[in-house]
Amino acid sequence: MKDELAMAGLHLDMRSRFRRRILVVLIYAGLAALFTGSWYADRWGLSAAFALVAGLLASRSLLGGFDYHGLVRPFNPAMAWRHSWPVPKGVELECHNDERDIRFRDRAHYYSHRVLSFLFLIVWVLAFERRFFPNPHGLIGFVSAHYDILIYGFLLITIILSQTLPQALIVWHEPDIEPEE
Amino acid sequence: MISTKKLFGLSIAARSTRRTLVVAYWCFVAVFSCAFLPRGNFNWFGVLLAVQLLIQIPIWLGGVRAGGMVKPFRGIHWVPLQEREHVQSVSLLSGSPARGEDASLDERETSLRDRVHFVAYTVSRWFALLLFGLYCLLAVFHPAWLGQAGPFFLFLLTVTLWSLPQSLILWTEPDMEEPQ
Numbered sequence: 488m489k490d491e492l493a494m495a496g497l498h499l500d501m502r503s504r505f506r507r508r509i510l511v512v513l514i515y516a517g518l519a520a521l522f523t524g525s526w527y528a529d530r531w532g533l534s535a536a537f538a539l540v541a542g543l544l545a546s547r548s549l550l551g552g553f554d555y556h557g558l559v560r561p562f563n564p565a566m567a568w569r570h571s572w573p574v575p576k577g578v579e580l581e582c583h584n585d586e587r588d589i590r591f592r593d594r595a596h597y598y599s600h601r602v603l604s605f606l607f608l609i610v611w612v613l614a615f616e617r618r619f620f621p622n623p624h625g626l627i628g629f630v631s632a633h634y635d636i637l638i639y640g641f642l643l644i645t646i647i648l649s650q651t652l653p654q655a656l657i658v659w660h661e662p663d664i665e666p667e668e
Numbered sequence: 669m670i671s672t673k674k675l676f677g678l679s680i681a682a683r684s685t686r687r688t689l690v691v692a693y694w695c696f697v698a699v700f701s702c703a704f705l706p707r708g709n710f711n712w713f714g715v716l717l718a719v720q721l722l723i724q725i726p727i728w729l730g731g732v733r734a735g736g737m738v739k740p741f742r743g744i745h746w747v748p749l750q751e752r753e754h755v756q757s758v759s760l761l762s763g764s765p766a767r768g769e770d771a772s773l774d775e776r777e778t779s780l781r782d783r784v785h786f787v788a789y790t791v792s793r794w795f796a797l798l799l800f801g802l803y804c805l806l807a808v809f810h811p812a813w814l815g816q817a818g819p820f821f822l823f824l825l826t827v828t829l830w831s832l833p834q835s836l837i838l839w840t841e842p843d844m845e846e847p848q
Contacts, residue, residue: 536804562786593782596789597741603792604829611822639807646800649793 488588488657489558490664494548501558502664510558511655514545518647522640531639542647550654559654560584562592591657599652606645613638669777670841671730671739680737681844689737690835693728697827701820729834738834739773741781780837788832792825799825 492499492510501507521541525534551557564583584592617634670680680686700717730736773781799821806813 562790590779590782593779593786597782597785600785600789600792600829600833603789604826607796607822607826607829611819611826614819614822617819642800642803646796649796653789 488661488664489551489560492549492558493556502666504661504663507558507658507661510549511659514549514651514655518542518545522643526640530636531643535639535643539643539646543650546650546654550651550658552654552657557654559657560588562653591661592653595653595656595660598656599649602652603645603649606641606648610638610641610645613641669739669773669780669837670844671737672844675737679846680838681846683839683841683843686737686838686841690838693831693835697831701824701827729831729838731834731837732830736834738837739777741833742773780841781833784833784836784840787836788829791832792829795828796825 490500490502492501499506501510518538518541521538522531522535525531525538528534546557547553548556549558551559552562554561560583562584613634617638670686672681674680675689678685680689728736730738731741733740803817803821806817
């Protein structure tokens with residue numbers, strides 16, 4: 488975990504867990520607002536694609552985990568150079584994960600995996616019902632168009648969570664970072 | 669990490685046996701996924717098999733609940749990422765106390781469990797993006813297929829998520845001693 492967030496020339500101090508938690512809340516609140524706006528704009532048409540890209544950008548540039556940007560060090564530093572070009576000078580050394588970081592990373596993925604498994608199960612059940620009970624009102628009173636929108640909405644949420652949840656858990660749970668002497 | 673009991677009388681102590689079982693499992697999943705390919709007729713057999721498969725997966729491979737090839741990953745903690753990891757006296761899904769062969773995971777097993785979930789999650793993350801891209805392409809070019817292809821994609825993804833960590837554990841764990 489890095490102690491500052493470098494973004495657009497700004498260096499934000501992120502040693503405090505409280506600040507990091509605010510960042511996580513702001514990211515998810517922002518994404519929720521984007522998806523709500525997208526629904527009112529064109530019922531998750533083209534605007535949903537922009538919201539999805541915004542989610543991916545937030546994941547990469549704020550939360551990190553994939554490359555040299557964001558708060559969380561690359562999960563797999565050996566692969567990080569493929570996602571980040573050009574590599575900022577002197578950053579490689581900062582991105583070394585020690586044993587505790589790796590344990591925390593793996594644990595965060597374990598919990599995220601459980602959440603994701605459950606969410607995809609919900610999406611599959613909806614799609615399954617849509618496929619095998621194609622009568623106009625389905626089992627729970629929805630028509631096919633409702634199912635499509637519901638499945639698409641759940642998929643969008645699940646895809647965004649799949650890209651952000653482990654990093655968000657790490658950022659949320661890491662304790663305060665002591666300032667170096 | 670691997671349960672010491674026998675599966676249908678077959679010992680799973682040898683890694684080669686476990687790998688064969690994993691290959692057989694994924695072959696079955698691949699064949700069975702075809703039940704969700706676009707077809708015109710309603711298929712009750714496919715529906716029943718799909719539901720059964722999703723119910724039986726935890727029993728076949730284990731991990732999620734007691735009684736499978738892989739020891740249950742653990743009971744349910746409600747506080748994520750906490751350091752204590754030794755609470756696994758009760759399997760909440762089965763509603764019965766964990767048996768001897770499904771006892772709680774030691775430190776090495778917990779570390780292995782977390783590591784395979786990291787690998788499985790990383791694979792699933794890209795797999796999900798790929799399938800989502802395909803889903804969106806279908807929505808643009810062949811909207812009529814969407815309702816039929818959707819369950820196929822999502823079934824693959826759900827089964828992958830549910831089975832990949834256990835498959836990785838069964839595949840990579842070394843040979844064990846035969847139980848007496």
